[in-house]
Amino acid sequence: MAEQTLDLAAIAAAARLLEKGALAAFPTETVYGLGADAENPAAVARIYQAKGRPSDHPVIVHVAPGADLTHWSDDLPQEAQQLVAAFWPGPLTLIVKRAAHIPDAVSGGQDTVGLRCPSHPVAIALLQEFKGGKGGLAAPSANKFGNVSPTTAQHVRDEFSDELASGLLGAVLDGGQSEVGIESTIVDLSRLATHGPVLLRPGHISSEQIAAVIGRAPALADAAAPRASGTLESHYAPHTPVAMQHKDDLGETLNRLLNDGRRVALIHYSDLPPASASVRLTADPQGYAHALYASLRTMDQVGAELILVEAPPTGPDWLGINDRLRRAAFGSSGILQQFLDA
Structure with missing residues (x-):
């Protein structure tokens, strides 16, 4: 520091x-x-x-x-x-x-x-x-x-x-x-x-x-483990619904949503098509974690209907990040499919 x-x-x-x-x-x-x-x-x-x-x-x-x-x-x-x-x-x-x-x-x-x-x-x-x-x-x-x-x-x-x-x-x-x-x-x-x-x-x-x-x-963690801070299934969530998707599918999904007139905020680290609003994070896990919550807060304020997050890598260095994003998206389960099916 x-x-x-x-x-x-x-x-x-x-x-x-x-x-x-x-x-x-x-x-x-x-x-x-x-x-x-x-x-x-x-x-x-x-x-x-x-x-x-x-x-x-x-x-x-x-x-x-x-x-x-x-x-x-x-x-x-x-x-x-x-x-x-x-x-x-x-x-x-x-x-x-x-x-x-x-x-x-x-x-x-x-x-x-x-x-x-x-x-x-x-x-x-x-x-x-x-x-x-x-x-x-x-x-x-x-x-x-x-x-x-x-x-x-x-x-x-x-x-x-x-x-x-x-x-x-x-x-x-x-x-x-x-x-x-x-x-x-x-x-x-x-x-x-x-x-x-x-x-x-x-x-x-x-x-x-x-x-x-x-x-x-x-x-x-097992079923009998002590309750601890930040371990509920739905947590760390912005007010705007959150969905995660792998980059191989994300470009097509983003285009479909935007063509349907949806306002989509994007958090990503790969090259992807432009969204209504977006923030690009580093592909380094330390840098990504440092900026993640501020990025979620920023994207929560742009008037989007959905925050679409490019799923991070799954290596051990990314375990904490994936845990937080999974909990952030838990309460919005199914929202992406609802938008695509509408």
Whole structure:
């Protein structure tokens, strides 16, 4: 990430708001988070109120570098310590057993808690300032529940304009555009004896990287796995319907829709015919992820009837991207065929 001058006064002011139970949004390297004191159930409830988030959907607790994780979990396995040493600060969330004194508001009523140490300098400075670095901030993505996650401060302001006006959201710290651009990898370590490590959400840190550290690859999520942030089938969705198609079919589909008078927004990385509006992303997975959510938000505002996405490659580096796009398109299942059959 480029060198950034920190607004220490704004960070300190946000920390004081958070200590008083208010909400403050802040940047991380993945997406912007909507933060509250993780040990204040009333404050955490304000996150759910602002987002319109179901109360049984857990949030991730963000901690400062070097935080005492035994405060949050009294059953911290060796694998957690190994992954912390390898990837923190960074885009990896670990699900571990929750210590009894930690309110279950952050876990959706489960006996687990998700922990992460972000690498964004503004997030680190805020976490070090908040409660002298000894607290934790519950911080799901700073958007209305199910919507596209924000990767700039302006996205947050647009999403929560009413909450900013009412004072429910007390501050938005600006840290530029999020570098990674999709949410953290989530690994469940709470059932190692029975299930081993389990990948609940793919992200920037791959299963192969995790396996290289702990000696075994995480299994895919099972029916009994803990609920975790961002794992519902329909999620990360713009208001405009989304459909994905492979580039071999996309050109013909696009021409048919446009000839039928449909207004189509296109997100692509290959050479394709022009659409009503379009954005071309890089074919590099890191660059693609960095720009994905901002592109979805932009295409959501052009008045299109459909956002057509060229299906990304399917290699391991693209797993997190394909996961997010699949969830973004889930609620629009069948819409493309309806348009073509009309």
